[in-house]
Amino acid sequence: MVVLSKALLYPSFAFLIGGLILTLVPTTKRPSIKIKRSAFALVVLSIIMLSFVPIFSSVSYVSNIFSLSFFQGLELVLTNFTIGKTWLVTVVIGIFLAITIILNKKDKRFVYFVALLLGIVMIFIVSKGSHMASLQPNLGYITHGMHFLSVSIWVGILFVIGLCAIDEQNWLAFLKWYTPVAITSVLTVTFSGLFLMGGTTPEYANSFMLSYGQFLLLKHLLFILIILYGVINGIIIRRKLKRDSSFRPKKWLRLESVFILLVLFITALMTESTPPHNVSVTLERTQPSSIFEKFHGSVGPYSTVVFSGSLVSYVFIIMVLVCVFFLFRTAFVNNRIFKGIISSAIFLIASYLFVMTTISVENTFMSEGVIFHSVEEAILKGHQENDQLTILQKGNRYDDIIYVLYTINESELISELLFESESGYERIWDSRLTIGGIPIIETDYKIRTFLITDGPWLQQGYSFTYVTFGFIQEPKDVDTVEIRYEGEHKKVPIKNQSFFNLSYSNDQWEALHPIIFYDQSENEVGDYMRGIMETDAYCH
Structure with missing residues (x-):
């Protein structure tokens, strides 16, 4: 349901922005379009409703866990959760926007x-909840907002012309101004996208081993195809119109819009997955892509993707180039849209097979058999020499395994497992769970729960292990916390402003789990709610 709502939310924003831009363009520089003011209002309403879907699931669970009515749960989410407060701002601006358009009966351009x-303000408000905005609150937020806005401008104008144009007049005049707008938008999307990808998916090639990376690859191949259609609609169609004024170009614009919708749908799917900051660690917690394993066999945490061309990959790149030639030729010569669809489909398949046959997998296994004399020495081995280590607490995981909760440079909060013996300590491969993002000293508290399904943290004999730990600066008088999982309520003491807990079950519990803060007198002094459990070893 959440994926579907986001898949519809992106086109809704695009239609709104594109439609409003076209109302400002003189009628002599675009085809005639017909959009009722009520249609704009409905689009704004759909944005409000679609952005409410993620809140609805949170309200349902909060109401259930606290035994509240739906409206009491709604009030709690809207007044205490960031996602709820953001949605309220979206509603206020959306209502004002809809009223502004409806009352503009004389179609004044200034009002539009x-x-x-x-509409642009709404885009940046929605961007506040993006993944990159949480990683880098300022630069990440602005970059995501610019990325979203550029897509909405570029795609929105295409959507509106493709759906709402009642004729195909003034097409050359339209292309004259839209082509540079599209090029600027595409360049902005490209550079901002590379920046966003660098923050969320730094190991691009290795991410192909995961379903997230497979979606990302398909999204990029579709993006290349859309660029080819941009060449068709911006250059080839323009030349053909100069030669044949009776030519009808709108169907090619609509076909480009279909592929753009596919990109937006894939983007919606990806937003429901945690980006793999570290692919090796992610492969310890999640299953690799079954499609990738059909090409390259079994992969795991020690696998690395490398590029190594083969004869088969050369065959596929030739197929790709042939498809590009036929696609351009179809648009310029015979104008049969069906041939364009076939060429596009073969292009996507051949491009994907080219990438998958160009890469190979190398497995590198690293030994962690080094014995250290102290816990501090073992932990610092995995960090930079000048990093400042602060150990908050230690405890037994098993008879010969301990956990260590510590901070690095008072920024990241990390939990790690070590073998303990009479000789000293040994690091356990890929047992590090990291809470990154905003430094812990800059927040009142930082708390996360990791959902473990395999690897060294998984409790033997159970399907799921829940590792919850955090650091609390405010309130200052917190003595214990109570973690209210769906299947267990557990009180955990505070030590050095931190707490650590392991729980396990054969059932997967709901992601929402309140954490209540108590002082020494058992009085409630605060609480925290997070709507997801981390499935990667790194979060923010």
């Missing part, structure tokens, strides 16, 4: 310009 500005 104000409406466009409000």
Whole structure:
């Protein structure tokens, strides 16, 4: 349900922004379009409703766990959760935007310009909840907002012309101004996308081993195809119109819009998965892509993707180039849209097979058999020499295994497992769970729960292990915390402003789990709620 809502949310924003831009363009520089003011209002309403879907699931669970009515749970989420507060701002601006458009009965351009500005503000508000905004609150937030806005401008104009144009007049005049707008938007999308990908998926090639990476690869191949259609609609179609004024170009624009919708749908799917900051660690916690393993066999945490061309890959790249030639030729010569669809489909398949046959997998196994004399020495071996280590607490995991909760440079909060023997300590491969992002000293508290399904943290004999730990600066008088999992309520003491807990079950519990703060007198002094459990070894 959440994926579907996001898959519809992106086109809704695009239609809103694109439609408002076209209302500001003189009628002599675009085809005639017909969009009722009520249609704009409905789009704004759909944005409000679609952005409410993720909140609805949170409200349902909060109401259940606290035995509240739906409306009491709604009030709690809207007044205490960031996602709820953001949605309230979206509602206020959306209502004002809809009223502004509906009351503009004389279709004044200045009013539409104000409406466009409000639409842009809504985009940046929604971007506040993006993954990159949580990693880098300022630069990441602005970059995601620019990325989202550029897509909405580029795609939105295409959508509106493809769906709402009642004729195909002034097409050359339209292309004259839209082509540079599209090029600027595409360049902005490309560079901002590379920046965002660098923050969320730094190991691009290795990510192909995961379902997330497979979606990302398909998204990029579709993006290349869309660029080819941009060449068709911006250059080839323009030349053909100059030669044949009776030519009807709108169907090629609509075909490009279909592929753009596929990209937006894939993007919606990806937003429901945690980006793999460290692929090796992610492969310890999640299953690799079954499609990738059909090409390259079994892969695991020690696998690395490398590029190594083969004869088969050369065959596929030739197929790709042939498809590009036929796609351009179809648009310029015979104008049969069906041939364009076939060429596009073969292009995508051949491009994917080219990438998958160009890469290979190398497995590198690293030994962790080094014995250290102290816990500090063992932990610092995995960090930079000048890093400042602060151990918050230690405890037994098993008879010969301990856990260590510590901070590095008072920024990251990390939990790690070590073998303990009479000789000293040994590091356990890929047992590090890291809470990164904003430094812990800059927040009142930082708490996360990791959902473990395999690897060294998984409790023997159980399907799921829940590792919850955190650091609390405010309130200052917290003595214990109570973690209210769906299947267990557990009180955990505070030590050095930190706490650590392991729980396990054969059932997968709901992601929402309140954490209540108590002082020494058992009085409630605060609480924390997070709507997800981390499935990767790194989170923020």
